Amino acid sequence: IDIDRLEQSLKRIIGRHESLRTVFVERDGVPVQKIISQFEFRVEVMEGSSGGTPEGFAADELGRSFDLSKDLMLRAKLVRIGEDDQILLLTMHHIASDGWSIGVLLSELCTFYNNEESTLPDLEVQYAEYGQWQRQKLESETARGQMDYWQSQLADAPRTIDLPTDYARPSRQSYEGRMHFFELPEELSAGLEKLSQKAGTTLFMTLLTGFATVLSRYTGQKDIVVGCPVSNRPRQELEGLVGFFVNTLPIRVDLRSNPTVMDLLARVRESALGAYANQNVPFEQIV
Numbered sequence: 564i565d566i567d568r569l570e571q572s573l574k575r576i577i578g579r580h581e582s583l584r585t586v587f588v589e590r591d592g593v594p595v596q597k598i599i600s601q602f603e604f605r606v607e608v609m610e611g612s613s614g615g616t617p618e619g620f621a622a623d624e625l626g627r628s629f630d631l632s633k634d635l636m637l638r639a640k641l642v643r644i645g646e647d648d649q650i651l652l653l654t655m656h657h658i659a660s661d662g663w664s665i666g667v668l669l670s671e672l673c674t675f676y677n678n679e680e681s682t683l684p685d686l687e688v689q690y691a692e693y694g695q696w697q698r699q700k701l702e703s704e705t706a707r708g709q710m711d712y713w714q715s716q717l718a719d720a721p722r723t724i725d726l727p728t729d730y731a732r733p734s735r736q737s738y739e740g741r742m743h744f745f746e747l748p749e750e751l752s753a754g755l756e757k758l759s760q761k762a763g764t765t766l767f768m769t770l771l772t773g774f775a776t777v778l779s780r781y782t783g784q785k786d787i788v789v790g791c792p793v794s795n796r797p798r799q800e801l802e803g804l805v806g807f808f809v810n811t812l813p814i815r816v817d818l819r820s821n822p823t824v825m826d827l828l829a830r831v832r833e834s835a836l837g838a839y840a841n842q843n844v845p846f847e848q849i850v
Contacts, residue, residue: 564641564649567604572675573639574604576668579683580805582605582659582690587631588801596691597770602635612641617650629656636660637668659690661809668805690806698828699842700843709841713813713849716837720815725782762828772824772831785819791835811846812838 565724584599611620620642629636636659655664674681699705747755761767775787784794795810796802814834822830 564651566608566641568676568679569639569641569651570604570606571679572672572775573606573637575675576671576805577602577635577637579606579671579686580690582804582806583637584635584657585659585691586633587658589632596760598691599635604635607638607640608639611644611650615642615644618648622656624652625760627654631656631658631796632649655805658807660805661794661807662792662794663802663808666807667803683738686803688804690804693801693804693806693808697843701848709844710838710848712841713844716815716834717813717849720788720813721784721786724778724784724787726778727781758828761811762825762832764828764832768831768835769828770834771814772816772828776827779816779818785817787816788813789816789819790814790846791838793839795842797842810842812842813846813849814838 576836581598584602586599587594588597589595611631619769620640624640638654640652640654642652644650653668655668660668671683674683755769756766759766762769771789771791775789778789779785790811791814792809792811796804796810801808814831816827816834817830818827824846
């Protein structure tokens with residue numbers, strides 16, 4: 564790996580995206596955004612042991628915090644395990660990025676690193692402009708209409724999903740999560756896609772229907788609300804930005820009256836489309 568080229572590539576990305584060089588200073592007790600125009604950036608190089616694992620190095624990196632008042636929102640560390648074995652760790656603070664942003668970052672990194680002469684079109688907007696636009700939109704008549712939708716949609720919704728658990732909940736929660744990966748058999752995947760086409764639903768809607776049905780069977784509840792993340796990038800100008808756009812939509816699934824599978828798919832489709840059409844209201848406001 565060419566360290567100089569890597570550093571220059573990442574520096575160009577930080578220069579393109581104001582969100583990665585925005586810090587948060589306090590003024591009269593209120594946090595204020597400040598965009599840094601001049602900045603230094605270095606890739607930290609570390610000699611790792613041959614017995615180290617990517618997961619171990621990543622875990623160490625996750626333990627390092629950001630100082631939001633002065634740090635760039637992206638840092639990079641290259642771990643050399645052997646002559647031909649190196650791990651690049653890129654850490655972005657969630658205040659400045661979301662899952663979609665990772666794809667933007669990696670795409671631009673490949674472009675700049677593979678060809679130092681490469682150029683990309685100037686960004687039409689920056690994240691701060693989006694934030695300003697969103698604030699104006701939240702004060703508009705459209706936003707009030709969207710909030711009316713959520714108040715109607717979630718009226719009398721259950722406050723919790725009462726899942727039975729193996730163990731008692733601890734008095735103090737740790738908030739430690741786990742991830743479980745599995746693959747659906749190819750035949751089942753094909754069947755789900757065929758069912759989705761027949762019902763006029765997306766594969767996501769079909770899987771959400773199955774998930775809500777499982778929750779209903781475990782809990783005995785016929786009214787289920789599932790929080791679903793959405794990219795929340797409704798305009799093409801926002802697709803190439805690194806920034807925190809993602810929003811969470813509470814999608815309500817009505818399993819009362821013992822619906823057929825096709826009826827339930829239609830209900831989920833209607834609920835999901837209604838949520839998408841009113842996705843501009845931030846989740847914390849809906850809550």
